[in-house]
Amino acid sequence: MEYSPPPLFKQGAPARVKMTLFACISIALLLADARMNALKTVRQVVGTxxxxxxxxxxxxxxxxYGVGDYFSSLSSLEKQVRDLKQQQIASAQALQQAQLYNAENAQLRKLLDARERVPGKxxxxxxxxxxxxxxxxxxxLDRGIQQGVQLGLPxxxxxxxxxxxxxxxxxxxxxxxxxxxxxxxxxxxLRNGLRSVAYxxxxSGQLELRFVAAQQTDNVQVNDILITSGLDGVYPAGLAVARxxxxxNSxxxxxxxxxxxxxxxxxxxxxxILMTPPDMPARPPEEEPFKPNKKSKAKEMAKEVQGTAAPATAAGAQPAVPGAAPAAAPATAPAARQAAAGTPAVAPPATSPAVRQVAAAPAATPPAPAQAVPPPRAAAPAAPVAARPAAHGAANDTQTR
Incomplete structure (x- = not known):
């Protein structure tokens, strides 16, 4: 019975030989693939x-790598969003500032146009x-006395x-x-020239025309333009005021x-600010009260003396006897005659000191004969006629004395 050794202990070709063999095969494959591209298809299949x-x-x-990129991109995006928001706020502020500048520019242009239309500085x-x-x-306002501003300027x-x-x-x-x-x-x-005063x-931020006659309210209509009339001498005429x-109509x-x-x-x-007041004609000078001088006063006193001497002598006053007091009965005689004639008695005018002196002067000639009493209706104008002889006789008496 034959026993073969276990596979682990089997000995084949030596390892050096195997390495050499496989190295030669590799070199051959490299040369074949480099020169003839013979392994291209095999390589594609193996790669697939x-x-x-x-x-x-x-x-x-x-x-x-994805987790790292996610967190890094998240932080960068948050920073980018913050930067964009700040840029948006700055852009909005710049836009608002530009709009404000445009509005101010337009307003200044309108003011310059109005400045050219308004006369004066x-x-x-x-x-x-x-x-x-x-x-x-x-x-x-930001203008004062240093810039020439005065009270009352419109x-x-x-x-x-x-x-x-x-x-x-x-x-x-x-x-x-x-x-x-x-x-x-x-x-x-502006439509019909009706004048009034606006208060x-x-x-409420509105104006009101007071004391407008009821018949004149028919001449005022809604949307009428009111302008300055220039009658006050403060506001130039023709400036728009209100609508x-x-x-x-009450x-x-x-x-x-x-x-x-x-x-x-x-x-x-x-x-x-209108620095030049409107051109108004000069006001006429005020008339000074009349102050009479001493000569005119003397003339007026002489006229009063002549006017009061006539009624006193026309009343039947007789020259006084030397050394006797002047009689008061003749002074009341005209009043008695008028009472007898049925007319109310009029008190004789007061005599001046000059007339008393003339009446008290002693007469060298007999008194003038009494004249007829005039009718009651002509009593006041007849007194000077009767007074002329008496006054003339009294003057002659003083001259003879």
């Missing part, structure tokens, strides 16, 4: 068969803030009148809007007209 095995073997590596000003008083309609924009300078500081000035309750402006309707209505929004004496100002400060911050 082994490709799934290669992919399965590379899965752990690809998974590790004007000053560009910017609104700083509203006044602190909430019950009034006032704003503060302030306008490209659409119409805004208000009037009511307070001036060295570097700022306060402007009261037309809608303030204490403001009023003379206006006229502010306070917080009529409501007309009410049963009373006056109607009610409500207007909306055309100018406004809500959409822009630049205004024009």
């Amino acid at each position: 068969v082994l490709y799934p095995l290669q992919m399965v073997a590379l899965l752990p590596r690809d998974a590790i 004007s000053l560009l000003a910017e609104i700083l803030y509203d006044a602190r008083d909430s019950s009034s309609r006032k704003i503060v 302030v306008i924009d490209n659409q119409g009148v805004v208000g009037q300078v009511t307070r001036v500081f060295p570097f700022t000035s306060e402007v009261t809007l037309l809608t303030d309750k204490e403001q009023a402006i003379p206006v006229q309707v 502010g209505r306070g917080q 009529v929004t409501q007309v009410e 049963n009373g004496v006056f109607g009610r007209v409500v207007c909306q100002p055309l100018a406004g400060i809500q959409s822009h911050s630049q205004l024009l």
Whole structure:
């Protein structure tokens, strides 16, 4: 019975021989593939068969690389998103700033056009803030005494009148809007020239035409444009003021007209201050009160003496006897005669000191004969006629003395 050795202990060709054999085969295959491309098909078939095995073997590596790429790309994307958001905010701010600049540019162009249309010198000003008083309609501008701003100067924009300078500081000035309750402006309707005065209505931001006669409200219509009439000497004539929004005809004496100002400060911050007041004709000089001099006073006193001497002598006054007091009875004689004739007695006018002196002077000649009493209706004008001889006799007596 034959026993063969186990396969592990079988001895074949030596390992050196095997290595040499396989090396020669490899060299031959390399030469055949390099020279004749004989193994190209075999290589493609083997690569196709082994490709799934290669992919399965590379899965752990690809998974590790994928996880690393995921986290790195996530962080980079988050950073990119943050950068884009910041750029978007900056772009939005730049866009808003550009829009603001465009609006200001358009507003400044309109103000320049209005500046060319308005006669006289004007000053560009910017609104700083509203006044602190909430019950009034006032704003503060960045122009003051240093720039030549004065009280009472009108302030306008490209659409119409805004208000009037009511307070001036060295570097700022306060402007009261037309809608303030204490403001009023003379206006006229552009369509028919009807004149009136517009008053502010306070917080409502509107104007009102007060004391418009009921028959004149028919001449005012909705959407009528009101312009300055220039009668106040502050606002130049022809500036737009407001648009009529409501007309009410009441049963009373006056109607009610409500207007909306055309100018406004809500959409822009630049205004024009009219530095040159409107050209108005000079006012006539005031007449001084008449002051009479001493000569004219003396003439007036002489006239009064002549006028009062005539009634006193015409009443029947007789020259006084030397050394005796003047009689008072003749002074009341005309009143007694008038009472007897049925007419009311008139008190004799008071005599001046000069007349008393003439009456008290002693007469050298007999008194003039009494003349007839005139009719009652002509008692006042007849007194000077009877007084002329007596006064003339008294003057002659004084001359003879």
